[in-house]
Amino acid sequence: MSKFLCRLSLFLCAALCASSALAHGEEAHCAAVTASVEDAGFSDVVTVTCRDGQALISGDVLPDHEMMTGIIGTNEQVPVPALNYASPVQLAPNLGSGPHTRDAALGVAVNGIPIYDYTAGGEMSQDDLASYQAHLDTVVTGQLDVCGGHAGRGDDYHYHAEPTCMIEQMQNAGPDAIIGWGFDGFPIYTKTNPDGSDIAQGALDVCNGQADDTFGYRYHTSEGAPYIIQCLMGDVPDMDRLPRVGPLxxxxxxxxxxxxxxxxxxxxxxxxxxxxxxxxxxxxxxxxxxxxxxxxxxxxxxxxxxxxxxxxxxxxxxxxxxxxx
Incomplete structure (x- = not known):
């Protein structure tokens, strides 16, 4: 069986498992998003506002940790604030016709910094998602700093891999701590299951996620590519209208x-x-x-x-x- 078909079968399994997961309404999901920011200790620099079916996580996309150190393959861009940048997280997440991808942010960390997939250099096709893109790998090509991020074409700071420096700052750091959210409304965790157990080899699907008993589905970071959320398994209305930071x-x-x-x-x-x-x-x-x-x-x-x-x-x-x- 091809690698793509294996991952496709994992997606179908995740969708079926998620259908029987614990459901909760938009109010409870808003509370979960808000708590993830507050418990991590970032509520002084990030605001969460829930309206129109979305939790808007707003900040200036400039983290309070070291930036740019360790970059070799610089694109000669610098981190410049983007005041009141709001990342929309769906409050009624639904596994649908995914995976979805875009050449921009797919989610947001709990400190308000956008999260991209692991690549740089253009949007991946559906076929690209199922195969490793070594020449576009921001880790391998030395484009990321020691914290897993860099400044993009909009002179905006964002993550392409596990946000290690942010995690070190989190007041609730641990395997059960949510480190971010996909724009489809599903949470992002670190390299282990929330109970601290290891993730079984091959358990993560093409988007770096798996079924979850509480939210229906969850994403993870990983030691190897794709390192972090690679695509969205949930539905997102108006995918093309999701926010992006434009050039100066x-x-x-x-x-x-x-x-x-x-x-x-x-x-x-x-x-x-x-x-x-x-x-x-x-x-x-x-x-x-x-x-x-x-x-x-x-x-x-x-x-x-x-x-x-x-x-x-x-x-x-x-x-x-x-x-x-």
Whole structure:
């Protein structure tokens, strides 16, 4: 039997098992989402609002932990706040015609940071989901920091693998702690079952999930690819309208700077620092003996920043502009 058919059979089994799982209404699901944020200790930086069948987990997509350290295959993007970014989690999750994928966030961590699949470089097809995409693997290609995340094309920080630094911050860290939610409304746990037992080999389906007695279904992180939620098994209305953080644009209008491209062979000594007094952020690194950097600071206009950069992508030329969300 092919790998895809094996995973398809796992999905069908999960769907059948989920149909007999403990059901609960939208109010109880809202309470579960809210509790996952509060119990983890992130309610001071993340808000949960339930309305119109969704729990909106809102924050500025900028975590309070180390960022960018350890990246080699940088795309020369930096983490910039996206104020009041709201991640919608379905309050009546339903396993339907999945798996669904998109070239953007599939879920959200309990600290409000979006969660992507393990790849970078475009949306995967249904066939791609059933086979490992080594050339797009953000872990293998050195595109992620020590915390499992990086800044994407929208200069937005997000996770592509287990959010290890966030988990270390969680007040309720443990196998039974929910670390995030898929946009379809199903919870995400770490590498073991909630009772602490090991997950049986081959138990996780193509989206890195399995049946759950409480929620009907749950996702997990894993040691190897896909590392975290790879696709959505539940239905999501208007999948194409799920939120995404757009690229920064010049204050006066027009197009922003060209999207960064990972330099061939990777960079050295990449460091990202933030000055809490001035508000300035600086990412510096070297490539083939030359030094490069991206720095920015609030410009005084809401959601706008004064940028100064010398990147490999633009040939080391000085670029200065006020860029805005």
């Amino acid at each position: 644009v010049p204050a006066g209008g027009g197009r922003g700077p060209e999207a960064g491209r990972p330099p061939q062979g990777g960079v050295d000594a990449l460091v990202f620092v933030q000055d809490e007094v001035t508000g300035e952020s600086l990412m510096s690194y070297s490539y083939e003996g030359s030094d490069y950097y991206i720095k920015y600071a609030p410009s005084g206009t809401d959601n706008c920043y004064d940028f100064e950069t010398r990147t490999v992508t633009n040939g080391g030329a000085l670029y200065q502009a006020e860029l805005c969300r």
